[in-house]
Amino acid sequence: MYEIKVAVSGINAVDNPGPGVGVARSLKEDKELNVTVYGLAYDAMEPGIYMDWVIDKSFIMSYPSGGRDALLERLGYIKNRHGLDMIIPNLDSELPIYTKYANEIEEMGIKVYVPTESQYKLRGKDKLEEVAKNMDIDLPKSKVVTSAQEVMEAVEDIGLPVMVKGAYYKAEKAYTTQEALNHFHKIAAEWGYPLIIQKVVKGEEMNIVGVGDGEGNTLGKLGIKKLWVTSQGKIWTGVTIKNDAMLKAVNKFIEFYKWKGPFELECMVDKGNVYLIEINPRFPAWSYFATGCGINLPSNLVRKAFGLSLNMNNDYEAGKLFVRYTYETITDMTAFQNVISKGEN
Amino acid sequence: MDRLQKLAVNSEGFVFDPTTGDSFTANSTGLFILNRLREGKSADEIAEELKKDFENAPEEVSKDVSDFVTHLHTYNLM
Numbered sequence: 001m002y003e004i005k006v007a008v009s010g011i012n013a014v015d016n017p018g019p020g021v022g023v024a025r026s027l028k029e030d031k032e033l034n035v036t037v038y039g040l041a042y043d044a045m046e047p048g049i050y051m052d053w054v055i056d057k058s059f060i061m062s063y064p065s066g067g068r069d070a071l072l073e074r075l076g077y078i079k080n081r082h083g084l085d086m087i088i089p090n091l092d093s094e095l096p097i098y099t100k101y102a103n104e105i106e107e108m109g110i111k112v113y114v115p116t117e118s119q120y121k122l123r124g125k126d127k128l129e130e131v132a133k134n135m136d137i138d139l140p141k142s143k144v145v146t147s148a149q150e151v152m153e154a155v156e157d158i159g160l161p162v163m164v165k166g167a168y169y170k171a172e173k174a175y176t177t178q179e180a181l182n183h184f185h186k187i188a189a190e191w192g193y194p195l196i197i198q199k200v201v202k203g204e205e206m207n208i209v210g211v212g213d214g215e216g217n218t219l220g221k222l223g224i225k226k227l228w229v230t231s232q233g234k235i236w237t238g239v240t241i242k243n244d245a246m247l248k249a250v251n252k253f254i255e256f257y258k259w260k261g262p263f264e265l266e267c268m269v270d271k272g273n274v275y276l277i278e279i280n281p282r283f284p285a286w287s288y289f290a291t292g293c294g295i296n297l298p299s300n301l302v303r304k305a306f307g308l309s310l311n312m313n314n315d316y317e318a319g320k321l322f323v324r325y326t327y328e329t330i331t332d333m334t335a336f337q338n339v340i341s342k343g344e345n
Numbered sequence: 346m347d348r349l350q351k352l353a354v355n356s357e358g359f360v361f362d363p364t365t366g367d368s369f370t371a372n373s374t375g376l377f378i379l380n381r382l383r384e385g386k387s388a389d390e391i392a393e394e395l396k397k398d399f400e401n402a403p404e405e406v407s408k409d410v411s412d413f414v415t416h417l418h419t420y421n422l423m
């Protein structure tokens with residue numbers, strides 16, 4: 001097997017971990033793929049830089065806000081100097097730039113398997129009603145709001161308590177109209193308009209990670225329930241589940257939108273009713289859970305991008321446990337010095 | 346397949362629901378009732394079986410079986 005050099009971002013395996021280290025680990029575990037993994041970091045302290053058993057080489061990148069030229073220049077440097085065949089961007093903040101310039105990156109000879117720009121827009125919470133409808137599932141009663149007056153009208157119509165959500169980020173629960181207004185102003189100041197006022201639905205939160213091939217097929221998926229989360233809401237312990245209603249809805253999502261690339265769907269499930277809560281157009285930080293259950297999604301993503309045979313053994317066992325733990329690695333200063341002085345190690 | 350049939354139940358009484366990820370524990374009597382329900386037996390049949398199998402089974406065993414079934418309904422397992 002020829003060597004494939006794949007760069008992954010989000011190697012900040014900290015208390016709010018990025019997905020990159022799990023993706024890198026998954027790629028390394030496919031023994032039929034000869035993958036050299038590059039880590040793309042934004043800070044010299046990102047732990048993935050120092051995890052040389054999963055990440056072979058690391059590069060400091062300019063922030064996505066640096067724009068197209070800075071990104072393409074850095075990727076061009078890595079490509080020309082060290083070779084680079086594919087990128088798997090794993091952070092929300094990177095996806096707008098990678099989806100927008102996917103064609104230009106591909107023209108550089110670097111594959112990037114991300115959702116199209118129109119698919120990317122579906123994650124907006126003001127779009128979820130349409131998505132849920134096309135998945136044949138429900139969306140908690142919601143109203144898109146842009147003013148305090150509309151917030152009050154929405155609360156009156158929906159009834160308390162409500163969730164106040166930014167279009168892309170942040171969600172707060174409100175038990176009174178005043179609390180809803182406070183959350184509205186705070187979220188709007190941080191993330192802009194519009195916001196969504198949404199009914200609080202009862203049920204259990206369940207999540208699915210998967211990859212779509214862009215042609216209406218899945219390259220694998222895995223359903224989980226989070227059993228224990230950190231104070232930041234990040235999974236610490238979870239269990240695999242097979243909820244037929246949710247899995248069916250996900251198949252519809254992939255078929256209908258011909259989704260391309262990784263995704264995480266967050267749902268609330270109350271008996272037979274499935275409510276769509278959120279779409280994340282990237283791998284979640286817990287995606288190694290799928291690999292550990294025999295469904296190596298990052299590997300299939302790379303295989304699909306390079307036209308290699310896919311591992312389509314997509315069945316998994318319900319009741320497999322995910323347990324995250326802390327671990328320390330001790331290293332000398334060389335890697336840190338290299339990253340600081342040369343921007344790579 | 347109905348929810349009861351999908352449950353993963355071990356001999357110690359640990360019960361895992363793969364549809365929701367919930368887990369439960371049942372004592373030996375609960376496990377007995379659960380396994381019989383999964384075999385398709387009715388609450389009355391199970392109560393009769395309990396009376397035969399367990400010495401000094403209390404008269405209210407039928408009510409206990411019925412309560413257990415109510416619990417399963419509460420957890421949406423039936």
